[in-house]
Amino acid sequence: MRSIAFHNREKEIKEVMNILNTEPTLITFIYGPMNSGKTELIGHVIEELPNEYAVFYINLRTKFLSSYDDFIESLFEMEIEGGRRKETLKELVSSVTKVAGIPINREFLDYVFKDKKPKNAFSYIIKLFEEVKDAGKQPVLILDELQKIRDVKVNGPLIYELFNFFIDLTKEKHLAHVFVATSDSLFIESIYSEAILQERCRYLLVDDFDKSTVIHFLDKYKFSDTAKEVAWNCCGGKPVCLVELINTKGNRKGKAEELLKIRKGQIEEVVYSLEAKDKTMFDAVMGVLSEFLVNDKTHYKYLSDEITFLVRKNIIFADSVNKELRPQSRLNLLAIRAVLKNV
Ligand SMILES: Nc1ncnc2c1ncn2[C@@H]1O[C@H](COP(=O)(O)OP(=O)(O)O)[C@@H](O)[C@H]1O
Ligand SMILES: [Mg+2]
Structure with a gap:
């Protein structure tokens, strides 16, 4: 199978870059129909970002999330022991590459899980992000397919605690950019009508390509005019779906x-x-x-x-x-x- 190069999205990339170039104030919800290219766009932006950004990207799509502990585990990336152990936050931050999960060691993990309080996990992340900032980098937190934790409870719904945490990171502390992506329209609808999020977030629609973008995309793969019409129709x-047709040898119709x-x-x-x-x-x-x-x-x-x-x-x-x-x-x-x- 040939590899398909990332196509277009100039407008959306510009919007994301504008957000990243200003101080964090709002949570950004990236939404759109299934398979419209949200994750692909995020991956592309991350690749192109200069090193002054430290991106913490967590995709919950493949994670099994039935409890609070599952969610917390999915956020963190354990320091792999080898060489000298990283004991302080500073040492953990020094190992942050451009994109990763949130680094943690065994001791901090014990603290994070203590009493099953989201407050512990969130205060650890805040301390870590402050350390990242002190090291001269801008933290960016991205959670993909967040609707997967919709039904997870810690006392009350976890999502509620999480939104308050995101507000703290953005509007209150201006510490990290927060992006949340989802294909689930029912989830976006519930966010849209959520009182605590009023005026604290913005929405970025990543939609299917329009017709002229499709034509340009298919031109790269030498589609005839008839084949382009069949693909669009x-x-x-x-x-x-376009990628599937590009990869089809022979009878595309x-x-x-x-x-x-x-x-x-x-x-x-x-x-x-x-x-x-x-x-x-x-x-x-x-x-x-x-x-x-x-x-x-x-x-x-x-x-x-x-x-x-x-x-x-x-x-x-x-x-x-x-x-x-x-x-x-x-x-x-x-x-x-x-x-x-x-x-
Ligand atoms: N801009 C793009 N250029 C080329 N291929 C793309 C692009 N966006 C999406 N795709 C293709 O579509 C597939 C689905 O996109 P994805 O980002 O996973 O959708 P979503 O996250 O919106 O559900 C990708 O695996 C990729 O093959
Ligand atoms: Mg996706």
Whole structure:
């Protein structure tokens, strides 16, 4: 498989760089539909950052997180013992490379886990970040797929404690930049209406590519005009889907049709198994879907049960900031239309 070079995102990179060039004041939520390129963008920005930034990047996607302890463990990276042990914060900071988890040693870890108090973990991170600053670097904390801790509790919901901690790092102490990425529209919706976050965060949408970006992307891989049209008609601007077509040798049109057929089948499974269980809900769901027969997107006022159902099934993406509802991708839009036309 050939490797695909990072494409474009000039506007988003500029926005992130503007944020990084000023004093930390707000938490930045990076959101967008599934597979739109959020993680890829973050990785690219990190690679390009000058060494004066110390990035602590934690992706919770692959982590098993059922308890507070699981979460805390996923944040830290144990100092690997070899050579002289690093005992002080200063020594731990000296080993920080441009990007890593949060370094810790055995003694500090005992303190962090003591009494299961988030306060301990957070005060350790603050001390460490202050040390990073003293060493002349700007700490940047990035948590990818944060919605995974939505249900984790320590006394109350952990997420609540965490938001207060992020506010402390940004608005109060101006100590670290904080970025949170998620594909989960229901999570963003709950953040958007969260009182403690009002005026303490900003939102950065990382969306699928637009058509001219897609054309430029495919030009790099010598797509013919017909092949570009087929790709746009099937994948729209979803990077992951375009990469799949780029890597397809030979019959790209056949591949595009196959992707559509598979997605149509999956959506049929979701809606018709619902019809068997709950006819009222099925009718409401079909009502939402039928809006996409002629429109690419619609507006919504609140997340009703039927919208929530479709969002949970990753068929629809709800953009809480712009109050827009649309299929997760162009492939989903076409699959929805195909399902509706079969009715
Ligand atoms: N800017 C880009 N240039 C090239 N490929 C990209 C780009 N953004 C995303 N991709 C491709 O799409 C895949 C999914 O992107 P990812 O960042 O994991 O999505 P998200 O984090 O939004 O769910 C990546 O693994 C990569 O193959
Ligand atoms: Mg991601």
